Amino acid sequence: xxVILAAIGGTIVLAILAIxxxxxxxGIDRRIVARMQxxxxxxxxxxxxxxxxxxxxxxxxxxxxxxxxxxxxxxxxLASAIAILMYLPFGSFAPILGELGDVILVLYLLIIPSLAxxxxxxxxxxxxxTVGAQREMVSMIAYELPLAxxxxxxxxxxxxxxxxxxxxxxxxxxxxxxxxxxPLGIVAxxxxxxxxxxxTPGELSKIPFDSPEAETELAGGxxxxxxxxxxxxxxxxxxxxTVAMAAFGIILLLPWNLSPFLGLTGVAAGVVDLIFFVLxxxxxxxxxxxxxxxxxxxxxxxxxxxxxxxxxxxxxxxxIILMMADAYLLGVI
Amino acid sequence: xxxxxxxxxxxxxxxxxxKEPVHIELTVVGEEVISADFTPGQTHxxxxxxxxxRNPVQIVxxxxxxxxxxxxxxxxxxxxxxxxxxxxxxxxxxxxxxTIIAEFERIQSHLLWAGVAAHELGFDTLFYLAWxxxxxxxxxxxxxxxxxxxxxxxxxGGVRRDITEDQHEQILRCLNNYKDLFGKLKTLxxxxxxxxxxxxxxxxxxxxxxMAYSTVGPTARASGCTADxxxxxxxxxYGDLDLKPVxxxxxxxEVNGDTYDRIVVRIFEIAQSIEIIEQCLANMPAGPxxxxxxxxxxxxxxxxxxxxxxxxxxxxxxxCLHYVAMDKSDSPIAWKVKASSYSNLHVWPLILKGAQLAxxxxxxxxxxxxxxxxxxxxVTDADASRTKIFTKEELTRLSYEKTRRMRQ
Numbered sequence: 001x002x003v004i005l006a007a008i009g010g011t012i013v014l015a016i017l018a019i020x021x022x023x024x025x026x027g028i029d030r031r032i033v034a035r036m037q038x039x040x041x042x043x044x045x046x047x048x049x050x051x052x053x054x055x056x057x058x059x060x061x062x063x064x065x066x067x068x069x070x071x072x073x074x075x076x077x078l079a080s081a082i083a084i085l086m087y088l089p090f091g092s093f094a095p096i097l098g099e100l101g102d103v104i105l106v107l108y109l110l111i112i113p114s115l116a117x118x119x120x121x122x123x124x125x126x127x128x129x130t131v132g133a134q135r136e137m138v139s140m141i142a143y144e145l146p147l148a149x150x151x152x153x154x155x156x157x158x159x160x161x162x163x164x165x166x167x168x169x170x171x172x173x174x175x176x177x178x179x180x181x182x183p184l185g186i187v188a189x190x191x192x193x194x195x196x197x198x199x200t201p202g203e204l205s206k207i208p209f210d211s212p213e214a215e216t217e218l219a220g221g222x223x224x225x226x227x228x229x230x231x232x233x234x235x236x237x238x239x240x241x242t243v244a245m246a247a248f249g250i251i252l253l254l255p256w257n258l259s260p261f262l263g264l265t266g267v268a269a270g271v272v273d274l275i276f277f278v279l280x281x282x283x284x285x286x287x288x289x290x291x292x293x294x295x296x297x298x299x300x301x302x303x304x305x306x307x308x309x310x311x312x313x314x315x316x317x318x319x320i321i322l323m324m325a326d327a328y329l330l331g332v333i
Numbered sequence: 334x335x336x337x338x339x340x341x342x343x344x345x346x347x348x349x350x351x352k353e354p355v356h357i358e359l360t361v362v363g364e365e366v367i368s369a370d371f372t373p374g375q376t377h378x379x380x381x382x383x384x385x386x387r388n389p390v391q392i393v394x395x396x397x398x399x400x401x402x403x404x405x406x407x408x409x410x411x412x413x414x415x416x417x418x419x420x421x422x423x424x425x426x427x428x429x430x431x432t433i434i435a436e437f438e439r440i441q442s443h444l445l446w447a448g449v450a451a452h453e454l455g456f457d458t459l460f461y462l463a464w465x466x467x468x469x470x471x472x473x474x475x476x477x478x479x480x481x482x483x484x485x486x487x488x489x490g491g492v493r494r495d496i497t498e499d500q501h502e503q504i505l506r507c508l509n510n511y512k513d514l515f516g517k518l519k520t521l522x523x524x525x526x527x528x529x530x531x532x533x534x535x536x537x538x539x540x541x542x543x544m545a546y547s548t549v550g551p552t553a554r555a556s557g558c559t560a561d562x563x564x565x566x567x568x569x570x571y572g573d574l575d576l577k578p579v580x581x582x583x584x585x586x587e588v589n590g591d592t593y594d595r596i597v598v599r600i601f602e603i604a605q606s607i608e609i610i611e612q613c614l615a616n617m618p619a620g621p622x623x624x625x626x627x628x629x630x631x632x633x634x635x636x637x638x639x640x641x642x643x644x645x646x647x648x649x650x651x652x653c654l655h656y657v658a659m660d661k662s663d664s665p666i667a668w669k670v671k672a673s674s675y676s677n678l679h680v681w682p683l684i685l686k687g688a689q690l691a692x693x694x695x696x697x698x699x700x701x702x703x704x705x706x707x708x709x710x711x712v713t714d715a716d717a718s719r720t721k722i723f724t725k726e727e728l729t730r731l732s733y734e735k736t737r738r739m740r741q
Contacts, residue, residue, distance in 0.1 A: 037461045127342050131361070131690060207455050208527065216453045216694040219349050297527040298455025300691040301364060 010096045015082045015240075021278070022239025023047040025246075028282060029290045036294045047239065054232035062225045064125025073120030074226070074233035080112035081240040088247050089173040091273030092257055102167040103151055106248060107144075110203065113241050114140050117212070117234070121222035132221025135301045136205070136212035142308035143202040143209075149316025150192045150199075153323045154252055157181060157188075160327040173255050181323070182330045188322035189253065195312050195319070196249045197288040202308065203245050204238070207293040211301045246284040247277075254280055339367060342690065344697075346375040352449070353704035357681065357697070361690055369685035373678055373704060384668045389415045389489055389635045389659075390628055392668070396655075397483045399670060400703055402445060404480075405431070405438045406648035407655065407670065408487035413568065414644030414657040415489050415665075419634045423569075427491035427622045429613045432570035433504075434477060434486055435646070436606040436613075440511070441470040442649035443599045443606075446701045447522065450596065453694035454531055459521055466514055473507045476500055489631050490624030501614055508607050515604055522596055523584060532593035536684040536696035539590055546683070549676045550651020551598040552700045555581055556590035562647035570613055579605055592692075592699040599701075602649075636661060641739075648673050650701050658739055667739055674703040 027044040034041025043049075061067050086097045087106050114136060121133030154177045158166035161180040165171050177189060202209040213221040226234060258276040259269035299307065327333045339360045346354035354375035360368045380399055384392045389411075396407035409431060416423060423431075448463035471481050477496055478484040486492050496504070522528060538548070543556035553560055561578035563571040581587075581594035583601040588594065625631050641658035651673030658667035677700040688696055 037458050038465065039461065127340065130340070131342060131364075134363075207457075210455065211691060214455065214691065215349050216455065217691055294458050296456065297451070297459075297525070297531060298691070299527065300531065300689055302689065303530065 007096060011082070011086060014085055014096065018082060018085050018240045018243055019236055021281075022236070022241075022243045023051065025242055025282065025285055026239050029285065032286060032290045033294050036291075047235070051232050051235055054227075054235065055229055057228040059228035059230055060225075062124055062126065065225065066123045066125075069123035070120060070225075071230065073116040073123065074230045074237070077113040077116035077120075077237035078233050078240065080109055080116065081237040081244060083112075084109045084244040085240070085247075087169055088244065088251060089170055090247065091275075091277040092259060092270055093274065095169055102165075103155065103169055103172065103252075104167060106169065107148065107151060110147075110241075110245070110248070111140060111144070113237050114203075114205075116237075117222045120226070120230075120234075121212075124225035126225045128218040128220070128224045129222050132212045132214075132218050132224070136222055138301055139202060139205075139209060139212060139304050139308075142305045143199050146195045146308055146312035146316045147199050147203075149313065149320060150195055150252065153188060153192060153316070153320045156320070157185060157323045157327060160323075160332050162332070169251060173251050176255050177253070182326045184322050184329065185326035188319040188326065191315050191319040191322070193253050195315055196253060197292075198307070198312055200245050200249060200284070200288040201292050202304070204242055204289060206289050208296040208299045209304055210298060211304060214298060242285060242289070243281060246281040246288075249284055249288075250277070250280050254284070344693065351697075353702075355678075355702070355704050357685075357693075359685065359690070359693065364690045366685050366688050366690060366693065369682045371678070371681050376704070381668055381670060385664055385666070388632055388663045389657075389665065390632055392665070393487060393489060394485060396670075397485055400672070401482055402442050402703065403438065403648050403650070403653070403672075404474075404478075404482060404484040405435050405487060406646055406653050407672070408485075409435060409569075410644040410646040410653050410655040411657065411668075412487050412489050412644065413646065414642045414655045415635060415638075415659070417642035417644070418640045418657060418659050419489075419638035421490045421624050421631075421634060423491050423624060424621045425570075425618045426495070426620045427624075428569040429617045430477075430492045430494075430496055430622060431487065433496065433610050433613050434474065434484065434492075435569070436609045437470055437474050437477070438484075439606045439649040440603050441467050441474065442701075443603050444470065446599060446649075446698070447518075447596075450695055450698045451522075451528075453698045454528060456525075456528070459525075462521070463518075466511075466518070469507050469510055473504055476503055488623060489635065491622050493623075495622045496614075496617070504610070504614065508610060511603070511607055515607075518603075519584075519600055522600055523593075528596075529593065531692065532591065532596060532695065532699075534589070534591055534593075535688055535692045536592040536595075536699055537590055538680055538684050540588070542680070542683060543590065546680050547676050548651070548680055548700075549673050550648065550701075551579075551595055551602065552651065552677045552680070554578055555588075555594040555598045557581075557588040560652075562645055562652050566645065568645070573616065574609060574612055576605075576609070592696055595699045635659065636663060641667070650674055650703060651677060667735070672703065674701075678702055 026047045030046065031041045031044055061070055084106060087095050087101045089095045118133045118136050121129040155166045157177060158175060158180065163171060163175050181189060205213055213223060218224065223231060223234060257273045259273050262272065264272055339362050342359045342361055344357040344359060345351050346356045356372040356375060358370045359366050380395060384395055387395065393408050393412060396411045397404055399407045444463050444467035448460040451459035451463060474484060475481050477500065478486040478494060486494055538556045540557040543553050543558055549560065557580065559578045564576050564578055579598050579601045581597045584597045638659050639661050644655040646653050653673050654671040656669040657665050659665045680700060681697065684696055685693060
């Protein structure tokens with residue numbers, strides 16, 4: 001009973017922390033984009049004001065919509081985004097549900113917020129949302145390939161190196177792939193780093209991969225009919241997903257902690273690692289989302305497919321081959 | 334597998350990609366547009382109707398309000414029509430001032446367009462950059478005319494304000510800044526990989542179609558038509574300048590008539606306008622800037638005038654026509670505006686067909702539509718709260734009748 005209560009308590013605390021941090025991250029993103037465009041930009045806490053306003057606004061359900069599905073999807077999106085966090089270790093803190101799922105589960109969970117957007121878009125009955133939902137489905141299929149290739153390459157290499165349970169998130173956090181590979185493996189990991197940096201904006205539907213929500217052609221796409229509380233929930237789920245996606249990339253490829261270098265233990269180590277982890281999340285989000293969205297124009301959906309499948313999918317295949325060659329040269333297989 | 338059914342995506346009259354109301358109906362299969370239709374005329378202001386109860390000097394102010402960007406275009410075209418009817422000779426210096434302000438208008442209009450096009454492509458950084466750069470042209474226009482929009486500088490028989498020697502320095506500084514920036518602007522718009530890949534080969538308008546649809550301005554020149562009023566029928570100070578129409582060959586080696594070519598033409602026209610203004614400033618003749626200082630005398634000349642004329646001007650978007658007919662009364666008996674957008678909007682269904690849905694905003698923007706220029710009067714009976722819709726045949730009949738009335 002106590003375990004269940006602890007899990008529920010942990011989930012609530014994590015959800016609140018993730019939402020607050022996600023919104024601050026979105027504020028940082030908007031602020032930096034504005035500075036890069038020589039604007040001043042909104043206050044750092046503007047996303048909180050936005051969400052508060054959305055929750056106070058009328059929640060309109062279009063006449064063509066399927067009401068229960070239309071209303072359920074924002075909740076599903078937020079719940080699944082928070083669920084991802086329960087499987088991710090933060091700094092040296094072990095995940096709340098770490099023993100119940102591994103990296104493959106996280107891959108599946110990452111799909112659910114996008115899927116909720118797709119279903120919500122179709123359920124709203126708007127032509128813009130329908131086109132947006134079609135595009136979201138296509139881009140989901142597109143970015144899954146490089147993401148899966150990255151996960152498989154790393155997990156396979158760890159398995160080849162004799163690490164037990166290579167798909168567990170905790171293992172990935174504790175055993176850095178960079179430590180077990182040789183020179184070819186380092187090249188492969190650098191390729192994976194580039195790939196993940198390109199998958200992140202796709203996963204989060206940010207420019208140049210924001211075709212499902214393209215403001216200028218689809219008037220907001222999937223979200224066009226959403227308003228009030230529902231739109232607020234989607235905004236929150238997007239903020240949480242940004243944290244989850246950046247954290248996921250860090251656990252896969254930048255999993256170092258600061259405490260071993262500083263020789264810290266106990267609570268101090270936990271706090272320092274957590275702060276370091278948060279800084280890494282901000283860094284990853286700024287590099288792969290903020291900077292990219294400032295310096296690029298939106299891709300066509302066919303270009304998104306071409307980039308993810310041909311270019312990044314090809315890079316993923318090269319990375320896997322390099323990993324195998326690396327393991328072969330080091331004599332571990 | 335069953336054949337996919339066409340799906341209708343309506344764009345407008347109110348849509349984030351449209352800055353002015355127009356209704357475009359796209360029939361799409363998947364992402365491909367198989368047909369497009371558009372309905373302009375979503376707003377009505379009745380400017381022509383208002384003009385018919387005012388005198389020509391008052392109408393010049395009114396023409397400034399036809400479009401928010403083409404401040405000089407309409408007033409210059411209208412003034413030229415009235416000047417022809419009333420046989421008013423514009424002083425040479427006024428012609429130079431008119432040319433300078435018209436070219437400044439081209440610079441700011443093209444920069445505004447460049448920002449909008451970048452925004453339609455989802456490239457907001459470039460949008461902010463283009464609009465920030467545009468501010469300098471706006472400042473120069475404010476320096477010359479006193480206004481940022483609705484310049485009100487054109488008067489029948491000349492211009493209201495002269496460009497003094499002190500202003501030359503500031504204007505030249507602004508132009509030099511633009512010259513420095515031009516390379517950057519060219520690199521950002523024409524060498525960006527995503528912009529090239531999005532714009533090359535989309536919204537194709539062949540030379541033959543551009544001619545058949547009577548397109549004007551950069552839209553026509555991007556398809557290889559060499560029509561440019563400033564070159565073909567020089568007016569104001571253009572006759573003294575050595576001008577060539579800007580074609581896509583200015584940057585690439587061939588003419589494709591796609592969205593990219595329309596960007597090329599507009600970007601290079603900015604450079605051309607800078608040169609024109611510099612030449613005009615260097616060669617400005619001395620003398621008055623108005624045919625007659627006293628408005629009463631201008632009005633008296635207009636009141637004596639009888640006849641009809643067409644005033645033309647090469648606006649940033651293409652040729653703009655003002656037809657004016659006068660019969661020795663206070664106000665014209667006929668005034669008809671044909672803005673350049675009129676000629677260009679009709680190619681939309683043609684160039685949108687076969688495009689991907691994602692490219693619609695930039696293709697629509699690539700003809701630089703100005704919908705406020707195309708406004709017309711709607712006939713509404715307020716008492717019966719009924720709006721009369723004319724068929725094409727009825728409109729033709731009315732037009733014939735009106736022409737007959739005017740000739741009597």
